[in-house]
Structure formats: C-alpha cells, structure tokens
Amino acid sequence: MNPPDYEYLRKVLKDLSGLDLSADKQYLIESRLLPLARKSGLSDIAALVQKMKGGSSALINQVVEAMTTNETFFFRDKVPFDHLRDTILPNVLRARALRKNIRIWCAAGSTGQEPYSIAMCLKEMGAALAGWRIEILATDLSQEVLEKSKAGIYSQFEVQRGLPIQLLVKHFKQIGELWQINPDIRGMVQHRQLNLLHDFSQLGVFDVIFCRNVLIYFDQDTKSKIFARLAKGVEADGFLVLGAAETVVGLTEVFKPFPDRRGLYRPNGAQSAPGKGLPAGAAAPKLAAVAGL
Numbered sequence: 001m002n003p004p005d006y007e008y009l010r011k012v013l014k015d016l017s018g019l020d021l022s023a024d025k026q027y028l029i030e031s032r033l034l035p036l037a038r039k040s041g042l043s044d045i046a047a048l049v050q051k052m053k054g055g056s057s058a059l060i061n062q063v064v065e066a067m068t069t070n071e072t073f074f075f076r077d078k079v080p081f082d083h084l085r086d087t088i089l090p091n092v093l094r095a096r097a098l099r100k101n102i103r104i105w106c107a108a109g110s111t112g113q114e115p116y117s118i119a120m121c122l123k124e125m126g127a128a129l130a131g132w133r134i135e136i137l138a139t140d141l142s143q144e145v146l147e148k149s150k151a152g153i154y155s156q157f158e159v160q161r162g163l164p165i166q167l168l169v170k171h172f173k174q175i176g177e178l179w180q181i182n183p184d185i186r187g188m189v190q191h192r193q194l195n196l197l198h199d200f201s202q203l204g205v206f207d208v209i210f211c212r213n214v215l216i217y218f219d220q221d222t223k224s225k226i227f228a229r230l231a232k233g234v235e236a237d238g239f240l241v242l243g244a245a246e247t248v249v250g251l252t253e254v255f256k257p258f259p260d261r262r263g264l265y266r267p268n269g270a271q272s273a274p275g276k277g278l279p280a281g282a283a284a285p286k287l288a289a290v291a292g293l
C-alpha cells in the first residue's frame with residue numbers, strides 16, 4: 001500500500017469512527033480491506049481508495065465497518081457481571097425503589113453477547129424485579145453486528161465462550177447447529193445504531209452504562225470528550241463500567257473509580273457505599289443460578 005493511501009485511510013477512519021491507527025498498521029488495513037475491495041470488484045487497496053475519494057458513501061461506510069473489531073463473548077471478563085449483581089443492582093434497586101425503573105445502556109454492544117449477559121443477570125433476579133420497568137439499550141456503530149444482535153442467533157462455538165451451561169439450557173433454543181436466545185430475553189434488549197463520536201444526548205439518562213472494550217481504539221482526546229458526554233448521560237448516582245484495559249484515570253475528573261471494584265466508576269460526587277446489600281423487602285437475587293460466574 002502506498003503511504004498516501006495509508007494516510008488517507010487513517011484519516012477517514014479516525015474522523016468517522018475514532019479508530020486511531022498507528023503509523024505501522026498497514027497489515028491490518030490490508031487484511032481487513034483487501035477482501036472488501038475484491039468483493040466490490042476492485043483489484044487492490046489503491047483502487048478502493050480511488051473509489052472512496054470519488055465520494056462513494058456506501059463504500060466508505062463498508063470500509064469503516066470492516067475496520068471495526070467486534071470481538072465479544074458472553075459474560076466477558078466475569079468481574080463486571082459480579083459488580084452488576086453485587087454492587088450496581090443492589091444500589092440501583094435501593095435508589096429507584098419508588099420509581100421502579102432501571103435504564104441500562106450497552107454502548108458498544110457488538111453482536112449482543114454483552115447486552116444479553118446483562119439481561120440474563122437481571123432475569124435471574126426474579127421476584128426482586130417484579131413490577132420494575134427495565135430498559136436495556138444496545139448500540140453500536142456497525143449495522144452488521146446490530147443485525148446479528150437483534151436476531152440473537154449464535155454458533156456452538158459462541159455459546160461455549162463464557163456462557164454457563166445452565167443459562168444456555170434455560171435461555172436458548174437449539175435450531176439445527178445454532179442457538180437462539182429466547183424471546184423473553186431478546187425482548188428485554190432494544191437496538192439502535194449509534195456512533196460514540198456523535199451527540200447521544202437524545203438517548204436520555206441511564207442508571208448504568210457499559211462502555212467496554214471500545215475506548216481502547218481511540219486517542220486520549222477522543223476518550224476525554226466521550227467521558228464528558230457519558231457523564232451527562234448517566235444519573236448522578238449511576239454507574240459506568242469500562243473494559244479491563246480501560247480507565248478514566250489521567251483522562252477525566254468527571255468519573256471516579258468505585259473503591260475496590262475494578263472497572264467500575266461513578267460520576268464524581270456520587271456517594272459510593274459498597275456491600276450494603278439489597279433494600280429491605282427485596283428478594284435476594286438468584287444469581288447463584290448463574291453458576292460458574
């Protein structure tokens with residue numbers, strides 16, 4: 001790939017998706033975009049760039065999508081779901097006891113394993129959430145992954161990654177060699193295409209935001225700006241969950257780490273009281289059923 005084409009692609013990707021590629025990632029571009037070029041009847045990356053410069057917005061979108069990394073799996077990293085069960089939900093149940101409403105946003109939900117893991121955690125709480133209105137919104141830049149997420153259909157390999165067998169049996173139906181998540185769990189998750197680089201104030205304010213394993217692809221300035229907007233999208237006593245390789249430390253003052261909970265953050269000013277348990281009268285969550293978590 002010639003250097004001007006590489007620089008052009010780097011700039012397009014940074015501007016449109018936030019992806020911050022270092023100067024030496026030509027191999028990544030080639031491995032992801034050469035198949036797309038060939039599929040589009042173009043001989044090489046130079047021809048692809050030529051066509052993009054000609055203003056083909058459909059092709060530009062395909063390039064941006066092809067360069068996203070959609071790696072995900074059920075209950076990824078385990079710890080965030082322990083935090084959800086042991087810290088986040090007890091706090092939110094107590095704080096929202098009157099209005100009985102929980103809003104959770106999964107801000108880079110990819111093919112659905114993360115929002116459906118959240119939905120299964122809530123479902124396992126059973127009676128403790130009876131009468132509550134639960135909203136789980138899954139968004140992603142990529143329309144392709146959102147379509148897969150909406151369908152909720154996974155291969156044998158995908159359901160073997162992180163999903164306890166009890167939850168597979170309980171919440172999925174086998175269709176030939178594939179597994180589809182049951183309509184009650186699927187119905188708990190709404191989907192919407194959303195680019196984190198753009199304004200998302202129209203989504204309203206959430207009790208919990210999962211924004212995991214996407215900020216790692218952005219530069220410091222982009223991360224700081226997104227944190228500032230995430231802070232406006234989370235309740236003053238809400239929670240932000242980041243990926244294992246992500247942190248707010250050194251980037252923003254709008255969130256602060258929750259003491260002794262790796263990857264868990266709250267808006268600055270929120271009072272953090274770990275381990276207070278569920279509000280009086282609420283049934284204990286049956287998350288023991290999430291065996292292996």
Ligand SMILES: C[S@@+](CC[C@H](N)C(=O)[O-])C[C@H]1O[C@@H](n2cnc3c(N)ncnc32)[C@H](O)[C@@H]1O
Nearest residue numbers: 017068071072108110141142195196212213214
């Ligand atoms: C590595 S996956 C992480 C999925 C899930 N959060 C997890 O931790 O398993 C990153 C996701 O971020 C999405 N993404 C990349 N850039 C984005 C952007 N600017 N706005 C929204 N989503 C984006 C990708 O399409 C991809 O599905």
